[in-house]
Amino acid sequence: MKNKYTYLLPTIIALALAIGIFVGGKLNFNDTPEKLFTTNSKKDKLNRLIDYIDYEYVDDVNTDSIVDVTVNSILEKLDPHSVYIP
Numbered sequence: 153m154k155n156k157y158t159y160l161l162p163t164i165i166a167l168a169l170a171i172g173i174f175v176g177g178k179l180n181f182n183d184t185p186e187k188l189f190t191t192n193s194k195k196d197k198l199n200r201l202i203d204y205i206d207y208e209y210v211d212d213v214n215t216d217s218i219v220d221v222t223v224n225s226i227l228e229k230l231d232p233h234s235v236y237i238p
Contacts, residue, residue: 198222 206215220238227234 202215202219205213205218220236223236227236
């Protein structure tokens with residue numbers, strides 16, 4: 153004898169999937185689909201690293217200070233007259 157509610161589980165799963173697709177379509181992602189599947193450009197590596205540290209690092213990190221140190225280190229490599237003023 154079959155349970156009369158056997159259709160309920162597939163219906164709930166289909167409804168949850170449809171809601172997930174709808175909500176996912178409404179979210180505002182900064183990355184375009186082309187950018188998600190390409191390799192990182194050299195300019196984008198620093199941004200991705202800072203974002204990764206900001207979101208995934210265990211402790212709270214002041215990313216502004218990391219950016220300041222990084223920019224100053226980069227400018228020191230150029231010449232003695234290049235200066236970053238925060």
